[in-house]
Amino acid sequence: MTTYGTQTLAAAPAADRPVRPRLDLPQLVWALAATQFVSRAGSLVRSFLVLYLTQDRHFSLATAGAVVAAVGVGDVGSQLLGGWLGDRIGRRHTMLVGFSGTAVALVGLGAADTVPAICAAAFGVGLMSELHRPAASAAVADLPAPQRVRAFGLLFWAANLGFSVATVTAGNLAQTGYGPLFWINITAAITAALIVWRRVPETRPPTAEHTRRALLPVLLRDRPMIAMAGIHIVYFTLFLQTFTTLPLLMSTDGHGPATYGAVLALNGLTIVAAQPLAVRLLTGRDRTTVLAVSMLLVGAGVGLSTIVHGGAGYAGSVLVWTLGQIGVAVMFGATFADLAPADLRGGYMGVASTTFSIGAVFGPLTGAFLLDHAGPSTLGTAGVIIGLALFAGLLALGPTIRRRTSAQ
Known part of the structure; x- marks a missing residue:
């Protein structure tokens, strides 16, 4: 018998059974998934920030919009x-700073009285709350490369499960006041920090200080990375405008809000139910082909x-x-x-995450x-054309990405 971790497999001659890469996920991934779930499930304040500012603090809609924009800039x-801190002080320390800083920024946001102070605290919330992601x-x-698709898929699934919990929880709690939303959000951030502190080891590859490279010069010479980032900015702009x-x-x-809520709930339910199956089906398939088909589906849906x-x-x-969103999410992290x-993974993953944030602004x-200004027909036509353009662009970029991956 041959033992791999908690799995026991019967030994077989190499000629009778092909050797397959080990795909079981280490405890690190499950700990990271736990932080994703906890932080998203407790992320209640941002979803109801406009209502809190206009109903509880009695600010104008313009002022509330400025505060929300400050969160987006952060x-x-x-x-x-x-990403930069992940390469400099380590992945673990960056996550600890992010989750702890989120708790502090939320306390400041709840206690701030003046508009400048609220905007500054809101910027702090935005700056800290996503620090852990890259x-x-x-x-x-x-x-190892064979584990990445499943690992990123698990993190995506855990985050969406947490988001589903947050939408239900926040809606019910907000009826009794906005104070509990802040305290639950703060508690969730502290809990996520404790999970990192107890369960997440440092994974940054050792690099001598004198050989450490700056991100920007390397990135500007990396045409495949720039092309992939540009494609994803366009994709997220298309997707998030929906x-x-x-x-x-x-x-x-x-159709009223109830119908819209029911239709939108289909998105979360489909992700929670279908995404684990999608990971199993798509693992091992060509990354750019899956991304191309997935982005085409998003354009068709629009x-x-x-x-x-x-x-x-x-x-x-x-x-x-x-379905297109799931396909992109499964391959997104592994592709980047x-x-x-190896020495700039934090920075590269930070740039990758930024494509989503930029799309969230432009979308x-x-x-x-x-x-x-142009009407539904133009919007729909533009969505289909952009989906086709993304499909063609990824297929054209595919050979370059495959050669790059093989070389690494």
């Missing part, structure tokens, strides 16, 4: 800073949402782009991890502008 900086991604990128335009489209057709009118039709469009040099603006 979020973009958080991705880059988290560091955790770098820790997964430090694993959360702005879909409720507007449904409202125009006479186009479909502009030509349907009934609740079932909208649910179908959400299902289409959710394959591109990252709502672009989608709302097209829908308001």
Whole structure:
């Protein structure tokens, strides 16, 4: 008998049984997944920040918008800073700083009285709350390549499960006041920090200080990485605009918030149910091909949402782009991890995470502008064309990515 960790397998001659890579995940990944779930399940304040500012603090909508924008600016900086710190002080220390800093920033946000102080605290929340993400991604990128797809898939699934819990919890608690949202969010951040402190070891490869390279010069010479980052900025802009335009489209057709909530819930339920299966089906497949097909599905889903009118039709469009979302999420981290040099994994994963943050800024603006000034047909046509362009771009980039991966 041959034993691998907790699994016991019968030995067999090499000629009778092909050797397969070990794919069971180490405890590090499960600990990181626990931090993803806890932090997302307790991340209640950001979802209800506008309502808290306008209803509880009685600020104008413009002021509330400025505060939310401050969180978004901090979020973009958080991705880059988290990646840089992950390469400098280590993945573990960066996550500890991020989760601890989030708790402190939330206390400051709840206690701030003036608009400048609230904006500063909101920026701090954005800067700290996502600091852990590129560091955790770098820790997964430090694993052997065959484990990365499953590991990133588990983190994505845990985060979405936590998000599903957060949406239900926050909605119920907000009816009794916004104070509990802050304390639960703070407790979740501290709990995530404790998990990192007790269960997450440092994984950063040892690098001599005099040989450490700066990120920017390497990145500017890395054309495949720049191309992949640009593709993902366009993709996230396309994908994230759906959360702005879909409720507007449904409202125009006479559907109320309850119908929109039920349709959107389909997204979370599909991810929780189908994503583990998607990881099993897609592991070992060509990364760029999966990404190409997935982004094409998102474009098709956007186009479909502009030509349907009934609740079932909208649910179908959400299902289409959710399947594409799952495919991208399964391959996203592993693709950028394959591109990252060992000594700059934190920085590369920070740049990768920033593509989402940039899309989160441009997506709502672009989608709302097209829908308001050009109408649903133009929005849908643009979605399909962008999906096709992303599909073609990834297929063209595929050979370069495969050669790069093979060389590494």
